[in-house]
Amino acid sequence: MSDRRSAIKGLYVVTDTVIQNRFTHEELAGQAARGGARVMQLRDKKPGSGTLFDTAARFVEVCREAGAISIINDRADIALASGADGVHLGQNDLPVDVAREVLGPDKIIGGTASTIEEALRVEQLGADYVGFGHIFETPTKKKEYAPRGTGYLKKLCEAVSIPVVAIGGIDAGNIRQVVDAGADAVAVCRAVCAAENPESAARSLQEAFRT
Amino acid sequence: MSDRRSAIKGLYVVTDTVIQNRFTHEELAGQAARGGARVMQLRDKKPGSGTLFDTAARFVEVCREAGAISIINDRADIALASGADGVHLGQNDLPVDVAREVLGPDKIIGGTASTIEEALRVEQLGADYVGFGHIFETPTKKKEYAPRGTGYLKKLCEAVSIPVVAIGGIDAGNIRQVVDAGADAVAVCRAVCAAENPESAARSLQEAFRT
Numbered sequence: 001m002s003d004r005r006s007a008i009k010g011l012y013v014v015t016d017t018v019i020q021n022r023f024t025h026e027e028l029a030g031q032a033a034r035g036g037a038r039v040m041q042l043r044d045k046k047p048g049s050g051t052l053f054d055t056a057a058r059f060v061e062v063c064r065e066a067g068a069i070s071i072i073n074d075r076a077d078i079a080l081a082s083g084a085d086g087v088h089l090g091q092n093d094l095p096v097d098v099a100r101e102v103l104g105p106d107k108i109i110g111g112t113a114s115t116i117e118e119a120l121r122v123e124q125l126g127a128d129y130v131g132f133g134h135i136f137e138t139p140t141k142k143k144e145y146a147p148r149g150t151g152y153l154k155k156l157c158e159a160v161s162i163p164v165v166a167i168g169g170i171d172a173g174n175i176r177q178v179v180d181a182g183a184d185a186v187a188v189c190r191a192v193c194a195a196e197n198p199e200s201a202a203r204s205l206q207e208a209f210r211t
Numbered sequence: 212m213s214d215r216r217s218a219i220k221g222l223y224v225v226t227d228t229v230i231q232n233r234f235t236h237e238e239l240a241g242q243a244a245r246g247g248a249r250v251m252q253l254r255d256k257k258p259g260s261g262t263l264f265d266t267a268a269r270f271v272e273v274c275r276e277a278g279a280i281s282i283i284n285d286r287a288d289i290a291l292a293s294g295a296d297g298v299h300l301g302q303n304d305l306p307v308d309v310a311r312e313v314l315g316p317d318k319i320i321g322g323t324a325s326t327i328e329e330a331l332r333v334e335q336l337g338a339d340y341v342g343f344g345h346i347f348e349t350p351t352k353k354k355e356y357a358p359r360g361t362g363y364l365k366k367l368c369e370a371v372s373i374p375v376v377a378i379g380g381i382d383a384g385n386i387r388q389v390v391d392a393g394a395d396a397v398a399v400c401r402a403v404c405a406a407e408n409p410e411s412a413a414r415s416l417q418e419a420f421r422t
Contacts, residue, residue: 050306074260077286094260094288101291
């Protein structure tokens with residue numbers, strides 16, 4: 001497994017300033033890293049490119065100092081400009097193979113899938129990991145299909161060879177089911193960003209992941 | 212003057228599907244090129260990255276077949292992915308020097324200025340041209356300051372050494388004043404995209420530019 005792929009494991013926190021506005025992206029990244037999260041994704045669709053670049057540069061710096069992996073949602077240009085470790089591509093973003101041409105061989109590229117077929121496709125196009133979900137019901141993103149559940153997650157983890165990042169409605173109460181199903185990493189947004197104390201929320205999740 | 216810089220001259224058309232919805236970006240690029248425009252800029256803030264990439268790829272192909280320069284507004288990643296000749300950066304987009312690191316030495320980078328000081332700054336950061344305006348009143352974009360006029364444009368053209376692309380409220384009736392003030396290129400949006408016949412509107416502007 002390449003270094004790009006082996007980096008994607010453990011607790012993966014998507015920072016969000018829409019579901020909460022107490023903390024900035026870089027504050028959340030710092031808190032989550034102190035709590036043990038190993039991968040952070042900056043997801044922000046609101047700002048213009050200049051503001052997003054400034055935010056990303058601070059976010060990447062915080063992640064680097066904490067020894068965590070920094071991923072930018074959607075924007076390959078912002079990932080390159082900020083020196084992030086990679087990008088995460090949704091299903092309406094750049095195709096994975098096109099992003100690889102833009103980003104070169106060193107950046108981590110995550111793809112998105114909601115079925116095993118999509119996950120295999122994302123792997124074939126050269127993604128370093130696949131974000132798969134949603135596993136459980138979640139209010140963070142509107143979904144047009146039912147939660148996939150951990151039974152389907154298990155089948156998907158057996159079917160693909162790149163790391164699987166499970167996402168959607170995961171919290172301290174159900175994270176073990178997700179890890180037991182074979183997920184290499186568990187992505188959370190609300191369970192950390194909207195927690196009263198993001199650092200201790202991350203710590204609880206990371207401890208539950210490990211045990 | 213580098214090839215990147217010398218490419219920016221004549222009629223520069225910003226394609227827009229908000230002020231009109233009869234034609235796609237690639238249709239407008241084809242019509243404007245047949246009318247004699249030499250540079251096209253795809254400006255579209257609405258779609259997600261995947262859709263924007265598809266649009267840009269078609270736009271770039273049309274420009275290439277017509278021998279015109281293709282510029283993508285704002286998005287360095289889309290410019291790289293689509294094989295466009297360059298990007299145009301607004302004042303809230305990536306800084307010019309950061310974009311140069313992302314894009315490498317071959318892509319054309321246009322900056323934006325509304326004063327001579329800003330234009331000199333954009334030149335210093337490594338832009339290949341500066342978009343300056345607005346010259347006249349325009350309904351296409353909301354502006355927080357008064358039109359700059361052709362007197363100020365003349366001073367700006369004398370102050371900077373990179374090509375100056377004048378923009379804002381320019382049409383067949385006033386384009387000569389803009390060219391006489393020293394603009395290397397004249398950017399229009401509404402005067403071509405919203406014209407009954409974009410191709411003949413471009414032709415009239417290009418002819419007025421030349422004479």
